[in-house]
Amino acid sequence: MALHYSRGTATLSFMTTEAQGHAPEELPARLAELLDLYADHLLLERGRSEHTVRAYLGDVRSLLSHLVATDPDGRLEDLDLSMLRGWLSAQAAAGVARTTLARRTAAARTFTAWLTRTRRIPRDPGVRLAAPKTHRTLPAVLRQNQADEAMKAAESGAAQLDPVALRDRLIVELLYASGIRVGELCGLDLADIDNERRVVRVLGKGDKQRSVPFGGPAAEAIELWLRVGRPALANAQSGDALLLGQRGRRLDQRQARTVVHEVLEAVPGAPSLGPHGLRHSAATHLLEGGADLRVVQELLGHNSLATTQLYTHVSVARLRAVHDQAHPRA
Incomplete structure (x- = not known):
């Protein structure tokens, strides 16, 4: 079933299903109200x-649906470690991916x-609920010559x-440059x-601000967009948005993708990639160009250096692939 949540200016709509693939039962009013309060906490606090x-x-x-299925009264005091593990175990048995289970563990x-x-x-x-280990896969990336060709295609x-x-040129230039x-x-x-x-100046996750540099080609794309492109699309609905859709409103993420x-x-x-x-x-x-790992962490806005280290694995994987192809004793 669809659950719609609305608070102030934020509106969230989402679908939830049990691990078995069918819609969960309606929550008791007390638990539904609790879910609304928790949404306020996440969104506003x-x-x-x-x-x-x-x-x-x-x-x-x-999780609350699982609680109600186990105890029709839905008593929160029954939400113990055994129940949490049972909830995750039922989903694992139904074939839910490890990455999804890890996220649900964090949510719980x-x-x-x-x-x-x-x-x-x-x-x-x-506090004692262990998350399943995820198999981290290396992200697909462009080769440097492919990235250069993509920027040239957008420029032409x-x-x-x-x-x-x-605008489209600025999107790809700024995403790649920064x-x-x-x-x-x-x-x-x-x-x-x-x-x-x-x-x-970027407002990132957790409302954290950071400043990110960009190079000459992106600066040129910005100058042309501000001087020629944006004035042609801007209207009363544009506000202060940098990037605009064809109707003059702020560009949304789907359009950028x-x-x-x-x-x-x-x-x-080139691999089929989106903005990420x-x-x-x-x-x-x-990193391949010699940038320090902590500098890249700051540029990307990662909280943990471990997240940034994933990209060193990508670089090593490329070195290994070239070595295997070119070295006579590989």
Whole structure:
């Protein structure tokens, strides 16, 4: 069944299903109200993104449905470690992916910690809930020559100074030049760009600000967009948004993803990537060029250095592939 959540200016809609694939039963009113309060906590107090809130609410609703299936009264005091493990075990048996189970474990821990902190349960069972180990796969990335071809394709498309083509060039240039996330890109305002210093101010996850540099080609794309492209699309609905759709509103993430896919389709042999693929590529190419790992961590806005270290594995994998192909005794 569909569950719709609305609070203030934020509206979240999501579907939740049990691990077995059928819709869960309606929650008792008391637990449904609890879920609303928890959504307020995530969205307003923790400052989580709508995507994160949507995922966590779906996971917690699944947990509460499991609680009700076990105990029709849905008593929170029955939410112990054994029940948490049983909830995850049922999903694992149904073939739920390890990465999904890991996320649901994190969601359950966050929820039980909130229940304990707000004195809804006497002790936190989530502190002893172990997450399944995930098999991390190396992200697909562009080769440096493919990234160069993609930027040239976007530049040639904008040669006639068509407003949309100028915008599309800026999308791929800025994503690759800075390594920012697509949500961060679409959230940029005019005041966030300092084209003289070649720095963009980004509001990242957890409402954390960081400044990210970009190079000459991106600066040129910004200048052309601001001088020729944006004025042609801007209207009363544009506000301070840097990037606009064809109707003058702030560009949304789906449009940006479509642009990236279409540009990369013009590059022979390039993998099918979206904006996050350009982010992966930028990080990999920075490290291959000798950038310090902690500098790349700061540029990408990673909380943990371990997340950034994934890109060193990509680089080593490439070195190994070249070695295996070229070395006579590989």
